[in-house]
Amino acid sequence: MSVIPCLVDRWSEENNNIILTWKQNERGLEPNQHVRKRCWSESLKLLQKIRGIPAATERLELEMTVSYNTFLFSLNFCNASEIEESLTNSLSRALEACGSQVSCSDPVQLWEAVLQTLGSSVYVPCVHKLLLIQWMLWLMQCQSERVLTLLMQTNHKREHSAPVNLQTETRNLALSTEEDSSLKVAMAAKDLKDLLHICTVMCEGVEQMKMERYSEALEAFQEAQGLPSPRSLLGQIHTLTGQSFAKLAVEVDGACLSALYQSALVFRQLGNPKAEIEALHLLYSAVQLQSDKSSSIASLVSPAVLFGGAQMTFISRVPSPSRILHTLAHTCVFNGSISDGVEYYLDLLASLQSDGKDLILTGDGTSFPRIPVVYLEAGFALLKAKRYCDALVVCEEVITSTLDFIPERLLLDADEKLKGADSDVVLENVDLVLWAGAAHLLQAQAHWKLKDTKEAITNFTRAINQLVKVFIKQKDWKQKHFGNTEAMIERMVTVEAAKGQALAGRGLCFLEGGQLKEALRDLNLSLQMTPGCKNTEMWLTEVLWRLDRREEASAHWREVHSTEDAPKSIKLPLYLQLWPDDTAFDLSDLKKKMEGYIQAK
Secondary structure (H helix, E strand, O other), X not given: OOHHHHHHHHHHHHHHHHHHHHHHHHOOOOOHHHHHHHHHHHHHHHXXXXXXXXXXXXXXXXXXXXXXXXXXXXXXXXXXXXXXXXXXXXXXXXXXXXXXXXXXXXXXXHHHHHHHHHOOOOOHHHHHHHHHHHHHHHHHOOOHHHHHHHHHHHOOXXXXXXXXXXXXXXXXXXXXXXXXXXXXXXXXXXXXXXXXXXXXXXXXXXXXXXXXXXXXXXXXXHHHHOOOOOHHHHHHHHHHHHHHHHHHHHHHOOOOHHHHHHHHHHHHHOOOHHHHHHHHHHHHHHHHHHHHOOOOOOOOOOHHHXXXXXXXXXXXXXXXXXXXXXXXXHHHHHOOOHHHHHHHXXXXXXXXXXXXXXXXXXXXXXXXXXXXXXXXXHHHHHHXXXXXXXXXXXXXXXXXXXXXXXXXXXXXXXXOOOOHHHHHHHHHHHHHHHHHHHHXXXXXXXXXXXXXXXXXXXXXXXXXXXXXXXXXXXXXXXXOOHHHOHHHHHHHHHHHHHHHXXXXXXXXXXXXXXXXXXXXXXXXXXXXXXXXXXXXXXXXXXXXXXXXXXXXXXXXXXXXXXXXXXXXXXXXXXXXXXXXXXXXXXXXXXXXXXXXXXXXX
């Protein structure tokens, strides 16, 4: 009889040593994942030893505690179904130790039997620890109905005066979370309960959002804000709360322009372009509808009169219709909704032309992009939509309008610190050169897609001739504080990128036409402008191969495939975004040749 107490003491000490190792790890003494896996392995071995003998009440508290710890450690190493199977085993052994047999595969019925059998015993704290594990597993698997049933079984003594729902049951859940100091646990039951509580409320809020019940979602998120939580989780709660408020504002007043605008901004921050586009479309429609109402009945005393000017501007700030339409068009094209983006851009161009605005002048102040940029973006969108002739026409507008303003040559000194007015003049001249060069570049790409290689080469050359008008004295200008303005550095890097694309495009045309020396020259120059471009590197390898410079081609091929893509140093304008793979030269034949050559060596 003395063997059993001795065994319990030994296993209890073994459990406590495992937890002590984990607690030291939590304080940052050892790498987390390695220690966690070791603790899981040792805890699992201990649990297997305990389960190797029949279940008994004198070991029940120990067995359930070790089970609880093992399940927590196993989260990163087992799937939920494996943990649940082991949990079922633990519950069956607990019933067996108390002389109760339940042969059922349904975990809900099994829990009902466990709570009835052990719900008033000294083992309640241990039972509730395992209940937290079950709650966690079902929450991970989005089985909210099962969680509700489980919590209702636990709360069976409480009178249900309010309608039964998961939020209410979670809020009123009474669990025994006291700890036995002689048996250590990996995570205190109270801490796990608090975490499960807030995560359950958040999941309920998200479900309400999916069903477009924003008032109910907001109620859940506001409750979650009042619960103890990690800072990272609190940040998510605030984001979801803001999203719910924005949706609710639109729901209350569909013509509330500021609500629609703020909703679009929230969706952009959340990285949800589809919802952002929908909100922008609704906003633009509402703005148009509002402007069409010639005889609206105004209130005798309107809120706008009562708010001070500055306050009302802050509350109701909404971009102009042109700005909304541009943002909508840009967002569509940038996120792949090309056909919609094209239509929005064409509507915007028609609007700008009807207003009689000069192409070189700004739109409606600093909030609107320069009008040539809008035309170039529209040309790019038309190009992506395979409307090549329309792209040529739109880009020709930019070329014609900038023709009389472009300087013959723009020599810049990176060491020279320009004053405000002089800096603005230089920036304007650089922009004019960039716009004209980009327009020729887009026209060249359109001719290339139309299989007119001669015209493509002509326009790539025109683009290069325009862009080389901007020249910087210093070779190391990127390391200097150019005129003390980051705007100038950004412009110049953009000009370099446009040069690189134009040279690469012309090089590809030469390659297709068999003019290999010219192709080699242009592709090398392109890589000087924009190093690290994989497509250009591959085209250069093809040229070297065709020139019978096999060793150079082989070395170049190896180098390209041994390096990762170079990170972009600047955010390029939409109209200079790289083309997708379907516009690139077919490299499948080159791959076969290079792999065969390398293997044969």
